[in-house]
Amino acid sequence: MLSSVKKREPSNRLSAVDWAQGALDQIAESGVQGLAVEPLAKRLGVTKGSFYWHFPSRDALLRAALERWESNELEEVFARLEGIEDPRERLRELFLRVAHEAKSHIIYSELLKALDHPVVQPVMERVSKRRMDYLQLSFRQIGMSRTDAQHRARLTYTAYVGFLQLSLQLRQPRLQADEFETYVEHVIQTLIPAA
Numbered sequence: 001m002l003s004s005v006k007k008r009e010p011s012n013r014l015s016a017v018d019w020a021q022g023a024l025d026q027i028a029e030s031g032v033q034g035l036a037v038e039p040l041a042k043r044l045g046v047t048k049g050s051f052y053w054h055f056p057s058r059d060a061l062l063r064a065a066l067e068r069w070e071s072n073e074l075e076e077v078f079a080r081l082e083g084i085e086d087p088r089e090r091l092r093e094l095f096l097r098v099a100h101e102a103k104s105h106i107i108y109s110e111l112l113k114a115l116d117h118p119v120v121q122p123v124m125e126r127v128s129k130r131r132m133d134y135l136q137l138s139f140r141q142i143g144m145s146r147t148d149a150q151h152r153a154r155l156t157y158t159a160y161v162g163f164l165q166l167s168l169q170l171r172q173p174r175l176q177a178d179e180f181e182t183y184v185e186h187v188i189q190t191l192i193p194a195a
Contacts, residue, residue: 014046016054016064023065028106032114035062059119066123069107073127077101078134087141091192094138098160099184109164132157142193156191 014022022044026035037058041048055061077097084090108127114120135153144152167174175183 014044014050014054017068018044019051019054019061020064020068023061024069024107027065027110028103031110032062032117032120035065037061062117062119066111066119069104070123070127073104074130078130087138088192088195091135091138091142092188094134095184095188095192099180099187105164105167112161112164128157144193152191159187159191 019040022040023035026040026043035058037048037051041051044050051061055064077094080097081090081094084093111120111124115124132153135156136149139149139152140146
């Protein structure tokens with residue numbers, strides 16, 4: 001009688017998700033150009049064979065990592081805001097959550113440096129469009145006109161990207177925790193219109 005037991009991976013092999021998360025960690029530290037299979041395998045404590053079990057190429061790993069990053073944003077940021085009915089409170093919570101997602105900021109900043117990469121570029125286009133659409137809709141729900149909501153969404157997103165550039169790429173002095181919290185509150189007060 002034939003057994004229908006599925007082929008199992010040895011316990012020392014990592015899953016594709018483990019590799020994708022490891023790739024995101026490596027991107028945060030070394031950028032897209034620093035993503036390399038052999039050093040990542042060493043870091044994860046496995047051989048390159050584990051990589052080839054899941055991915056045919058480095059670009060396939062990069063694609064999986066970016067899909068994971070993009071999906072986490074939807075689940076960790078946007079989905080958790082859906083229960084907040086008041087659009088001003090939802091925006092405020094969005095600003096607070098985003099302000100404290102340091103690792104995601106670092107990854108985003110590194111991806112901005114690699115916009116010419118054929119795997120990175122479409123992901124960044126989708127993420128940026130989704131973020132802009134979400135902001136624009138939120139400002140519309142507050143009662144702004146379509147044009148004003150577009151401008152406010154663009155201003156908000158520009159403030160976010162500009163802050164990342166100053167902090168992560170131009171290496172401006174890092175704000176102390178209390179200074180940062182004051183800055184975030186100022187951004188909230190400036191960009192979210194009062195009722």
